[in-house]
Amino acid sequence: MPDVRLPKQLLYSQLSQGQRTRGGQRKHFKDTLKVNIKKCGIDIINWEKLARDRATWRRLVREGTSYFEENRLALELKKWQKREEIKQDREIRGPTLPLATVCSICQRVCGSRIGLFGHQRTHLQP
Structure with missing residues (x-):
């Protein structure tokens, strides 16, 4: 992608002046992208090389989103089961x-x- 394209400028941009505030900073667009890519199980270091081949990238994104969704559902199921155990324990003990x-x-x-x-x-x- 050429350097003049807006997505590339957003992804690789840096602050030209000023400082980030202390404490919890607001995430930049690229920070959010990296978090989402990592949650999908895609290699963060080599993602640019992978994205050059469009068919491979689409396959990785499709597999990654299904991996993320499976993990999300498994975590939700664990949380639900834990809540149910606590609920049943309270019913038994009063x-x-x-x-x-x-x-x-x-x-x-x-x-x-x-x-x-x-x-x-x-x-x-x-």
């Missing part, structure tokens, strides 16, 4: 509420401390 959520006057179980405070106001004499 709710574990701290003593601060039980009303000392009528023994009503409240879902939170703020709910307990609101409930205890009902016991006050007007």
Whole structure:
């Protein structure tokens, strides 16, 4: 690709003046591209050589996106299974509420401390 084309200028551009801010910087277009290419399992070092052959590049991108999608779905499944295990464990053991959520006057179980405070106001004499 010629140097005057906009995609190449965006990919290889550098700051001409000024500095990047401290802390978490905003990502440049090329940084985002590299992260996505890496997630798809494509070699970041030789990706330019691979992209020169259009048919090979298309095949790599197609395979890489399917690889990324499989990994994403597998991670989502693991997260879901972990949530289900926690949910079933809670159902077996029952709710574990701290003593601060039980009303000392009528023994009503409240879902939170703020709910307990609101409930205890009902016991006050007007």
